[in-house]
């Protein structure tokens with residue numbers, strides 16, 4: 435803080451310096467900070483607030499500082515508090531007094547708001563690409579296992595047979611809504627705050643639209659007080675990330691279940707599982723477990739920021755420095771989770787035979803038997819009761835539906851005929867031929883629609 439402690443007589447104590455510094459984490463904004471400063475210097479020169487030569491010296495100095503940081507040669511100083519003052523102090527050291535003109539018509543309050551928005555826009559773009567990659571992996575897995583039948587569950591009890599592809603495309607839909615949410619968040623992040631100054635705007639004739647164009651923003655902020663105190667866009671990213679992690683954690687949980695000896699529906703590639711240090715038979719789904727585990731961490735950052743922002747008086751308050759670590763951690767966690775999880779989905783092996791066997795056990799076709807009676811004129815409620823009694827009879831006798839004789843069937847309803855034996859998993863699936871249903875034709879349509887969405891994204895639409 436040395437060079438702006440003009441009105442203070444004592445040096446900040448070391449502990450206080452450490453306690454208040456953000457440089458240990460906000461150094462990460464250096465590219466955004468330098469980019470913002472270069473645009474600001476150009477704008478100041480264009481408006482005649484500084485000379486062209488001065489702007490030239492400043493922008494060259496900034497570029498050189500960027501390289502120093504890139505190459506790990508820059509000495510970050512905690513006593514200079516944050517990335518903004520570290521760079522400014524180094525600029526003055528390099529180019530002399532003229533470096534001190536860069537901060538004309540600017541405050542760290544609008545500067546940090548700008549840096550964070552630039553960072554957030556990049557983070558959203560990367561998140562969208564990774565979400566698309568994940569969707570692509572889901573599509574590929576669904577296509578490679580197009581005809582595979584599995585038990586669909588409710589209450590984690592076998593409910594009705596479904597196509598595995600249909601189950602996987604459920605996650606495509608969830609991620610599609612996540613993509614919408616991040617895209618929506620981008621609209622409100624894409625606002626240029628520079629020119630707000632410390633709180634009330636700046637006392638120079640600056641060109642905010644020029645700044646917005648230079649920095650790739652679609653709009654400029656409309657209220658300086660709001661612009662320096664708003665962190666909604668960070669909250670929105672963290673909220674969208676929380677929802678996305680919730681979705682990913684559900685698939686992670688299914689992968690954990692499916693790879694267990696009890697289900698044995700899939701086999702994870704060795705690269706995504708680990709052995710136990712004492713139990714040689716084990717192949718643990720650690721990656722999926724950590725996806726599930728890290729979800730809690732992402733929720734925590736959202737709650738932390740909401741709590742930090744709650745009841746803060748306008749406008750900027752130092753509390754807001756607490757926005758960054760949680761945000762960075764959320765972005766890092768979500769991006770790495772998406773990347774690792776995509777790899778896991780790409781390499782897992784589906785054990786179609788085991789899924790198929792599981793569909794044959796139990797009374798998963800009970801709904802279809804009820805539907806059979808309804809189609810022969812029974813009311814659904816009565817049909818449901820008949821099949822419920824039939825299930826309990828069959829269970830008592832230890833028989834599956836196909837092992838029950840027609841005479842036995844007829845004890846329950848005279849509507850049962852020989853064709854009851856043609857009710858099977860395939861006919862059950864084929865019957866659910868409604869939009870959004872699991873019938874093969876419907877799933878083919880859904881797959882084609884999903885592929886078109888991905889294709890449009892890759893084609894830049």
Ligand code: ARG
Nearest residue numbers: 456460516542543546754755
């Ligand atoms: N390090 C500060 C932050 O991250 C930068 C803005 C500081 N502004 C101020 N007036 N102290 O929020």
